[in-house]
Amino acid sequence: MLVTETKAAQAGLPPQETLEELVSLALAEARKQGASAAEAGVGVDIGLSVNVRRGEVDTLEHQRDRGIGVTVYFGHRKGSASSSDFRRESIIETVQSACAIARHTSEDPCQGLADPDLLAREIPDLDLYHPWDLDAEEAIRIARDCEAVALAADPRICNSDGASLSTYSGIRVYGNTNDFLAGYKTSRHSLSCMVVGKEGDAMQRDYWYTVSRVPEELEDAESVGRKAAERTLRRLGARRLKTCTAPVLYAPEVARGVLAHFISAISGGALYRKASFLLDHLGKQVFPGFVRIEEQPHRPRGLGSAPFDQAGVATRQGVLVEDGVLQGYVLSSYSARKLGMRSTGNAGGVHNLVIQPGERDFRGMLKELDRGLLVTELMGQGVNITTGDYSRGASGFWVENGEIAYPVEEITVAGNLRDMFQRLRAVGNDVDPRGNILTGSLLIDGMTIAGE
Secondary structure: EEEEOOOOOOOOOOOOHHHHHHHHHHHHHHHOOOOOOOEEEEEEEEEEEEEEEOOOOEEEEEEEEEEEEEEEEOEEEEEEEOOOOOOOHHHHHHHHHHHHOOOOOOOOOOOOOOOOEEEEOOOOOOOOOOOOOOOOHHHHHHHHHHHHHHHHHHOOOOEEEEEEEEEEEEEEEEEEEEEEEEEEEEEEEEEEEEEEEEEOOOEEEEEEEEEEEOHHOOOHHHHHHHHHHHHHHOOOOOOOOOEEEEEEOHHHHHHHHHHHHHHHHEEHHHHOOOOOOOOOOOOEEEEOOOEEEOOOOOOOOOOOOOOOOOOOOOOEEEEEEEOOOOOOOOOOHHHHHHHOOOOOOOOOOOOOEEEOOOOOOOHHHHHHHHOOEEEEEEEEEOOOOOEEEEEEEEEEEEOOEEEEEEEEEEEEEEEHHHHHHEEEEEEEEOOEOOOEEEOOOEEEEEEEEEEO
């Protein structure tokens, strides 16, 4: 068993005012050093995680991490430095290091703080902070119970890759010399389990997990363990498919990956580098007419919710796709300037991307699929955002007459993302809430399935 414990790991988060003082000190020192503008962010995270395998504790970790990052500007020259030391003298040295770097960098007219009129002047309470008063003994018990349920579910469950529980709380404070200083607290908790099943000489593994900002909203240990076992058992007897072209239904837990590729293609970095297959597609049809995709950064307790982005820009609800037509990009201040546009409050990424669900539940989506492939797991990184070429290893189930016929493995699903988006036939209402991208299952026609 590996036990890692830092000093005062169980102590609570520091007051926001304390961290604001550190940010203010860094900004004042930057001005003193001659910087024309500066920004600084401070973060403190505390957490507890435990991994249990076969009833024994593999790892137990108490974490307490902290850091300050400082960025200074001398005109359009930028320098950054960071430290985990919150002493006054260390922060001053960190600012000095950032200034020394800035003085030796090249000018970039797009560098600089976010536009002042875009900064978050009001900070909404998004209900993101729900700490879990959990000691190590209770965390171990929950993880053990979860694994025990999975191992006892069926004689074919022969081994375990373990159960894991983690709880985390954090606070972030950001400020800049445009008179912005704000912060907020967050929490995140999760429980997962992975087990191995055997039938004859064949072995399979699968997992399940639950995650929430609120501990009371987690699935219980019994449910997580039971689902992990059920998902493993249903994969036993997996076959390979012959190469074919067929519709593919992405289960909700993997469908978010398809939408993540869409976000990558409309993100400022890919666009200004001209490395996106959706370059110059603003105002053009990229999905069928029934598709609506929006960003909802102020969802209470949302895993992707935030009142402002990493540059202090206020997050705002916005529609990215309406009636299948691309309405906007995902931009930071820097990428927006490179494109001659304005920040969309997405420095650091999107905040709760939501695709409007359809009318069908998961069983209804299987009926709509009728005959084709249900994908429940994806492997590999075969996606080229510049060209849209898409090829991923996959496993899942072959579906006949709207019913799961048998499990499949060692296959590849391939296509081009531009075509895949256009061939989206249906979106399920079986939305998976466990992430920053909220989607039901996605049914896409005309995919190439490579097998035997």
